[in-house]
Amino acid sequence: MVESQSRNTGAHLVYGELKRRILSLELKPGERIYEPAMATALQVSRTPLREAIRRLIAESLLEQQPTGGVLVPILDEGVISELYDVRAAMESLMAREACSKATPADIANLEGIVERNAAMVQFADEAMKYGMSLHAAIADIAGNSWAKRFHDQISSHMERYRHFVNNSQERRDRALAEHRILVDAVASGKPEAAAKIAFDHVLGARDEALRAISGSARVIP
Amino acid sequence: MVESQSRNTGAHLVYGELKRRILSLELKPGERIYEPAMATALQVSRTPLREAIRRLIAESLLEQQPTGGVLVPILDEGVISELYDVRAAMESLMAREACSKATPADIANLEGIVERNAAMVQFADEAMKYGMSLHAAIADIAGNSWAKRFHDQISSHMERYRHFVNNSQERRDRALAEHRILVDAVASGKPEAAAKIAFDHVLGARDEALRAISGSARVIP
DNA sequence: CTTTGTACAGTTGTATACAAGTATAGTTGG
């Protein structure tokens, strides 16, 4: 998910900074971006700024109005569901492909991650971190660069909604259990099972998130 | 897959033209793009050209070298497999989601497409067209904009490999049969079945394509 | 009072000029 190694060009730095502000909601959903103001704020000219904006538009992290303005996309509850669904499809695919490619060392690595996850299951941040690293490890084993790319894009977008989702202890326990089953399926080379587990695992997270959101604050401000 | 309605800006026109040349292999895989030359060839300045190039890089239709040059990506057999796999995951997801959202009118529409497909199954081009329109119709019913976006990107990329794949009569007959089963599953609201059929359907196409390619010309020139 | 027209302030889109970096060929020293 982290930019591999961005070339040291200003446009790349601006891209990273803008992306950070968008995902952290520092740039508020619905807000319009004015090039001259933003350019002076970031102390670059409009040219590299525009390049960064264009790239962010291509990733749907910014939105171009038909008239010509650029907006930070609003938060939309319907989109959350879409994002989780596509993420489920991607993780499911990668889990399936990992089954036929995992080496014993890979499997040992996965099991190690799950064990460390288990030790930290009471801490939300740590548990989240290990969950992500597990999925990253599976993605590496699967070795499907397109699936990885799409998964990364989805994950980025979900950042914007994270503040609205609270990971309960119950959810973390459940996730850990599902992670164990998933790793077992990969270890024993059962692609269909692994795919189904990964899919349902993410859908479970989706349902929890949707419940948390509709229960608490409105998402569309 | 078609650009909805691009604003009438030069950068958008250049984007479309470059994309066309890339997908048609008019711009050869491995070829480098020099901005001044390309700009004069397209009769625009470097600024809108660069914007188009940046966007194409974001879609992986162009490739940026660490040193700074921009290349048309080479054709790679391994990528074909990845593309088919991700497409399978996307179509599978959309088929699944279409099951719970399809109206009777939607289903009638799908059945109509399949019937017209059946009437044209002997013509490769027509059959291909109906196959695409069936998937597009399912995507519309599913209504998952992210899945659609990714599916469109994948489809674009596969264009570059189309010239190497020959659709046999046998394959078309098989595809038609699978389309029938898929539409039946959607019509009767069986998401798991629809998802599995869609997935396996694309994997079948993948295997056929890989056989055709490895059997005939080398893909990496 | 509403509606249309129009001027204006400010925005985005484009062209061009300039700075910084990269690769190549030639030259010099070992």
Added chain:
DNA sequence: CCAACTATACTTGTATACAACTGTACAAAG
């Protein structure tokens, strides 16, 4: 003869100037 260095031609990256466009406020006409 080979290696390393330097000069040079050409590339990409950035800044800026200008053109085209959008929306808003205000005025005038219905």
